Amino acid sequence: MSRRAPTSLTLARAVPLFSLSAGALDPFETLAVDSSRLQVLLGNHKARQAPEPVFSVVESLEFQNFRAVFRTGLVDPALLNAVMLSFAFAVTEGSIDRECLGYQGKAISFIRERMNSLDEAASESTIGTILLLAGVEARLGTTSQVQLHMGAVQRLLEICRSKGVYLTGGIKRAIFWQDLNSSVLAGSHRIVDHTTFAELEWTRDPFSPSFFRPPPGFQRLSHLLTRELIEVIEDINALQCIRDVVPQSKRGDVMMMANINNHIASIQSRLVGLPALSPVLKCCHLAAYLCSVMLCCTIWCALVIPSHLSSQLLQALQQARDDPV
Structure with a gap:
């Protein structure tokens, strides 16, 4: 029997201090993960800052909440698994357990398949997925993996520029901050700086x-x-x-x-x-x-x-x- 996704009202009651932006949950109740597990993770205070700096679960941070970054709900299975990985990783306090490995493996699998067609991969959800994966690797200190992920983001940015693909200001902030934080935590090479995006001028x-x-x-x-x-x-x-x-x-x-x-x-x-x-x-x-x-x-x-x-x-x-x- 399939489990119903919690409504935004349920989430608001379960998570009074923070929540994903309104409408972020799939309105057709076809989430690619266990929605009850998502609700539990959202209610854990250790996971509060897990997706930052890609997006914030704090509703008041309007310029960097989920909707401002991705313009969509949690309908992308790659992005959703990367979000779940971030939450679960925070709950374990920085260690990769079996649950984390499951989300990580699925997110990477989706991304590998998508990267076979780079033009189709040039989107906020794909970039955001890779950034979340890089964030976990940065916290683990695995510099080579961080650079692999950020190299993919750099390639997607180049495609977006050449094809004239519009990207939200939120995803540009996410790229900048994840790149900078990863450099501080793991010593990775930076792909952007504070002069790269007009939104950060x-x-x-x-x-x-x-x-x-x-x-x-x-x-x-x-x-x-x-x-x-x-x-x-x-x-x-x-x-x-x-x-x-x-x-x-x-x-x-x-x-x-x-x-x-x-x-x-x-x-x-x-x-x-x-x-x-x-x-x-x-x-x-x-x-x-x-x-x-x-x-x-x-x-x-x-x-x-x-x-x-x-x-x-x-x-x-x-x-x-x-x-x-």
Whole structure:
């Protein structure tokens, strides 16, 4: 006997803090996975951030919820299995069990078949599936697999550009953030940066010049830092100022949240590309990145990033202990 997919109302009651966007569940109740298992996973707090940065299950994050990224429901079997993999992987706290292997195997099988016709594969759902697979591999630290997945995304992007295929701003953000996060977690080569997509463009606000200055402590030590790092520190200071002056009522504004997201994207993308010319500079780069992550406007940055950066920073500080600076 087939199991009925839960209605959006049922999901809202079962998952009061977060849910997939309205209409994301297949209206014809033909989900390619056990819908009751999906509901259980959605109700597990450990899975709350699992699909990020590809999409967010937080309804208030309108510019990056499921509908904004994919323009469709959970009708694509490859995407659905990748979503289930992300949820199940989070519940296991970072280990691949039999359930995860099942979802992973099915998602990869669907994608391999689809990639036989690259023109047909050039879509948000295919790209999103691959990004979710890459996210799991990044958390496992398997650099070669991450690069294999991101290489496929790069190929699909090239096809979309050559064929004039429209992609949502949400999937472009997903590509940027998954690429950047994977680079931080697994050391993979990046395929895009903060200048690649127009949707992530950010410039300093000319009407708030006082925000863009380094704090006094950094001003005194500016001779030890590179110009590029000082500019990043100025932008982090501005981000803090903006967060402080934005009223609570405005923090759900889509345009404002997207602009803050772009601000953070510019900071972090530039930081990753800065050369660590000394042990002290390496510590500053890591600390600045960690600060920018913790200033995110929502739960957008997965908890795995701060803990990973903190571990790296501790090691860098220990290595810099004898540095005369």
